[in-house]
Amino acid sequence: MSGHVVPAKIYFLVFAVLILCTALTVAAAFMDLGPFNLGVALAIAAFKATLVVLYFMHVRYDPKLIGLAIALALAWLGLLLFITFADYLTRGWVPFPGK
């Protein structure tokens, strides 16, 4: 935080959107969206997380350095997921438990 006071009104607005998105994610889960159910759920969660980071954690008002640190964390997380799945998705999986 860089001494910037975020108006309380913004907190309430973000809160309302977060609650709305929670209702939306539950509603979407009970709808058959074919292969898109997981994608929609993750997109809504990512949107909610972004709102929390930008406003509740006031990164929007922080120095750019903070944003860089977060971007690097996400890049490492992306590498972790990408490299692991590059392996798991391209080789056979022995389906027998314990084998």
Next chain:
Amino acid sequence: MRADPRPGAAAAHAHQFEDAQQQRDAVTLGMWAFLVTEILFFGGLFLAYAIYRWSFPAAFALSSHHLDVTLGGANTVILICSSLTMALAVHAAQTGAGRKLVGFLLLTILLGGAFLGIKAVEYRHKFREHLIPGASFRMPAGEAPARDKATPDPLIAAGVPAGSPLAAAGLQAHAQVFFSLYFAMTGMHALHMIIGLGLLAWLALQARRGRFSPAYNAPVEIVGLYWHFVDIVWIFLFPLLYLVGRHA
């Protein structure tokens, strides 16, 4: 960091900083450096979840139906409310509203406690329903959700006849993987909540003693960052654990 804790003290900063602003920026960056390690810590758990969900889609959908969407959803709302009260607590600290600060901190503690209470009720249900991984694990094997028949358990895809004892044993084993991940992920999340509640209690005590002011409120700030981070983890856990294959 040794800032002058007296209310109304001039923007105090430790000698290695140019000014109070630079000190605040350093505090924020330090906390984020910690949160980055937390992102990668939970990232590993989410990676394990992703691999096993991709491997056993039918068992995951079936297992997810044994979680309580109402309780999970209620906890999501409670946690978002607690994030709001935490944000308002930071706001109160920045504007020097001492009484409001204590009030919002206590409200956040109350909401966090409610979350853990509901979590305990859920764990109790799982215990009674034999859904704790281990020797007595036994998930009632209902009809597989319709859509997941298209993507059957890998055992069935590998030619094991559906309904055979081996297929049933495989389903139980794969369901145990889901519940192992459920308890590991929600358990780790709950542990973070418990630590957060301890920090909040300490903050409330300090706030009551009038230790925070518009010039010095870094502890409120960084505990706030931690609390919001724990909220974000749950924002991902809720749809991934409770809402798998619900439409079927």
